[in-house]
Amino acid sequence: xxxxxxxTPLTVRGLTARNRLWLPPMCMYSVEAxxxxxTDWHVLHYATRAMGGFGTVIVEAASVTPKGRISPxxxxxxxxxxxxxxxxxxxxxxxxxxxxxxxxxxxxRKAGTTPPRRPDIAGGARTDTIKGWDLVAPSAIAxxxxxxxxxxxxxxxxxxxxxxxxxxxxxxxxxxxxxxxxGAHGYLIHEFLSPMSNTRTDAYGGSPEGRRRLxxxxxxxxxxxxxxxxxxxMRLSATDWAEGGLTGSDTAELAPLLVxxxxxxxxxxxxxxxxxxxxxxxxxxxxxxxxxxxxVAGMTTPGGGEPVIVAVGLITEAAQAEQTLITDQADAxxxxxxxxxxxxxxxxxxxxxxxxxxxxxxLPVQYWRGAWR
Ligand code: FNR
Numbered sequence: 307x308x309x310x311x312x313x314t315p316l317t318v319r320g321l322t323a324r325n326r327l328w329l330p331p332m333c334m335y336s337v338e339a340x341x342x343x344x345t346d347w348h349v350l351h352y353a354t355r356a357m358g359g360f361g362t363v364i365v366e367a368a369s370v371t372p373k374g375r376i377s378p379x380x381x382x383x384x385x386x387x388x389x390x391x392x393x394x395x396x397x398x399x400x401x402x403x404x405x406x407x408x409x410x411x412x413x414x415r416k417a418g419t420t421p422p423r424r425p426d427i428a429g430g431a432r433t434d435t436i437k438g439w440d441l442v443a444p445s446a447i448a449x450x451x452x453x454x455x456x457x458x459x460x461x462x463x464x465x466x467x468x469x470x471x472x473x474x475x476x477x478x479x480x481x482x483x484x485x486x487x488x489g490a491h492g493y494l495i496h497e498f499l500s501p502m503s504n505t506r507t508d509a510y511g512g513s514p515e516g517r518r519r520l521x522x523x524x525x526x527x528x529x530x531x532x533x534x535x536x537x538x539x540m541r542l543s544a545t546d547w548a549e550g551g552l553t554g555s556d557t558a559e560l561a562p563l564l565v566x567x568x569x570x571x572x573x574x575x576x577x578x579x580x581x582x583x584x585x586x587x588x589x590x591x592x593x594x595x596x597x598x599x600x601x602v603a604g605m606t607t608p609g610g611g612e613p614v615i616v617a618v619g620l621i622t623e624a625a626q627a628e629q630t631l632i633t634d635q636a637d638a639x640x641x642x643x644x645x646x647x648x649x650x651x652x653x654x655x656x657x658x659x660x661x662x663x664x665x666x667x668x669l670p671v672q673y674w675r676g677a678w679r
Contacts, residue, residue: 307660307661309661309666309667310624310628310656310659310661311326311628311631311632312325312326312327312624312627312628312631312639312655312659313325313326313327313652313656313659313661313667313668314326315361315668316361316362316614316637316638317611318484318537318570318571318611318614319534319535319536319537319570319607319609319610319611320535320609320610321405321483321484321535321537323361323362323404323405324359324361324403324404324668325359325360325361325652325667325668326361326631326637326638326639327359327360327361327362327627327638327639327640327641327651327652327655328360328361328362328363328364328573328616328618328638328639328640328641329352329355329360329362329363329364329404329640329641329642329645330364330573330616330618330640330641330642331364331365331366331367331408331409331486331488331541332366332642332646333366333367333376333377333380333421334347334348334351334366335377335379335380335421335422335423335424336348336379337378337379337380337381337382338379340378340379341382341387341388342368342369342372342375342380342381342382342383342384342385342388343381343382343387343388343391344381344388344391344392344394344395345391348365348381348391348395349394349395349398352365352395352398352399352406353395353398353399353401353402354649355404355645355649356398356399356400356401356402356403356404356406357402357649357650357670358645358648358649358650358651358652358653358670359403359650359651359652359653359656359668359669359670360404360645360651360652361404361405361638361652361668362404362405362406362407362484362638363399363404363405363406363407364407364408364409364484364486364640365381365392365395365406365407365408365409365482366380366381366409367380367381367409367410367411367488367493368380368381368382368383368388368392368408368409368410368411368473368477369381369382369383369384369410369411369412369413370382370383370384370410370411370412370466370469370470370472370473371384371412371466371469372384373417373418373439373440373441373442374411374412374413374414374417374466374469374494375413375417375418376411376413376416376417376418376419376421376493377418377419377420377421377424378418378436379421379424383408383410383473383476383477383480384469384472384473386476388476389476389479389480390480392408392476392477392480392481392482393479393480393481395480396480396481396482397481400481402670403668403670405483405484406481406482406483406484407482407483407484407485407486407537407539408477408480408482408484408485408486409486409487409488409541410470410473410474410477410485410486410487410488411487411488411493411494412466412469412470412488412493412494412495413493413494414441414442414443414444414455414492414493414494414495414496414497415441415442415443415447415448415449415452415455415492415494415497415503416449416452416491416492416493416578417435417439417441417493418435418436418439418440418441418453419434419435419436419452420434420436434451434452434453435452435453439453440456441453441454441455441456442455442456442457442458442462442494443455443456443457443458443494443497443503444457444458444497444498444503444504444505444506444510444511444520445457445503445504445505445506445511447502447503447505449492449503449579449580450581457506460508460509460510463510463520466494466520466524467520467523467524467527468527470487470524470527470528471524471527471528471531474528474531474532475531475532477532477536478531478532478533478536482536483536483537484536484537484538484539484571485528485532485536485537485538485539486538486539486540486541486571486573487521487524487525487528487538487539487540487541488541489521489540489541489542489543490541490542490543490573490575490576490578491541491543491575491577491578491579492543492577492578492579492580493578494520495520495521495524495540496542496543496578496579497579498510498511498517498518498519498520498521499517499518499520499521499542499552499556499560500517500546500551500552500579501517501550501551501552502546502548502550502551502552502579502580503579504517514556514559518560518563521540521560521564522563522564522567525538525540525564525567525568525569526567526568528568529567529568529569529608530568534609537570537571537609538568538569538570538571539569539570539571539572539573539614539616540564540569540571540572540573541573541574541575542557542560542561542572542573542574542575542598543575543576543577543578543579544557544574544575544576544591544594544595544597544598545557545576545577545594546577546579546580546582547576547577547580547582547583547584548579548580548582551579551580551582552579554593554594554597555597557574557594557597557598558597558598558600558601559601561598561601561602561613562601562602562605565602565605565607565613566605566608568607568608568609569607569613570607570609570611570613570614571613571614571615571616572598572602572613572614572615572616573616573618573640574591574594574595574598574615574616574617574618574636575591575618575619576590576591576594576619586620587620588620588621588622588623588626589617589619589620589621589626589630590619590620591617591618591619591620592617592619592621592630592635592636593635595615595616595617595618595630595635595636596617596634596635596636598615599615599634599635599636599637602615614637614638615636615637615638616636616637616638616639616640617630617635617636617638617639617640618639618640618641618642621639621640621641622641622644623658624654624655624656624658624659625658625659627639627641627655628659652669653669653670653673656669657677657678662677664677
């Protein structure tokens with residue numbers, strides 16, 4: 307029997323994941339001490355998904371500065387005291403057989419919100435900005451329902467790039483295999499990319515080149531810092547789903563520039579920068595991954611090998627994931643919410659596709675006696 311493509315190994319920058327199933331970054335808002343430090347809960351949560359068979363586990367958005375946190379309960383990598391907790395997390399993920407990645411983010415004008423299950427803190431879940439939070443963004447344009455941000459000075463932009471670089475260095479010190487820059491969902495890098503949130507007239511706005519400058523400068527600087535043996539990715543919202551916003555074609559134009567600047571992995575999501583009518587449905591973002599994949603086809607990353615394209619968004623069935631890969635729309639699929647209810651989703655999907663040899667499929671052999679019979 308042919309091994310399903312989702313269960314074949316995937317190599318990025320010389321690092322090989324046992325399969326092409328990714329746990330995408332998902333904020334757990336569980337740092338009760340509000341110090342950005344990994345807790346036992348985080349270690350157990352991510353290790354469980356690694357035990358379940360995900361080839362690559364991407365840890366939730368960790369902020370590069372305290373004020374860049376989406377909520378006070380986010381993970382962080384803005385100081386050295388945060389490194390040991392991440393090291394424990396990486397070791398647990400590795401012990402269970404997955405590659406470990408971390409998303410580095412800055413919330414920009416959507417920072418400083420209350421997480422969905424803590425409406426006690428401010429006016430309501432993920433809408434109002436927490437009173438007094440210093441919101442920064444490319445331009446002083448509020449996201450509906452959030453406070454008005456300050457437009458960043460060129461100096462503050464440089465400091466933010468430096469914060470990304472320092473956080474990436476800490477991620478490498480913690481042992482992460484992959485660093486993913488958060489360029490999606492209406493957070494800072496996306497805010498710079500989109501004409502809906504960036505009306506600057508200086509070098510960081512005014513044209514597609516200007517709006518792309520932060521994403522590209524950050525990529526170049528982080529690439530230099532993380533060195534040759536760490537994979538570097540960026541998550542993008544391919545479209546704003548809104549009149550006057552980013553489109554799939556804009557993102558297809560940006561993708562080769564990012565690869566040339568040192569990106570190995572493009573993780574293609576959408577939306578988040580404007581309230582929009584999104585045609586949500588099975589695999590609704592996959593066509594954007596396919597568009598980006600076509601745009602970088604034939605390119606070789608500076609680290610060698612082709613760029614890896616990850617599709618995500620309502621991929622909920624094994625056959626659907628398999629179809630996404632065998633039709634060459636992406637190289638890997640990320641599965642988020644289904645993995646919150648079922649950490650053993652890769653094992654289940656292997657079974658759904660008729661794979662019973664757990665060892666050959668890189669699934670946890672220790673649990674093989676629990677296979678369906
Ligand atoms: C998310 N998502 C997300 N995305 C991201 O880039 N960084 C993050 O930290 C988070 N946080 C987060 C928390 C929770 C609880 C959910 C459900 C989602 C989006 C996530 O990575 C994914 O793109 C979407 O959930 C769509 O994929 P699924 O869930 O349909 O497979």
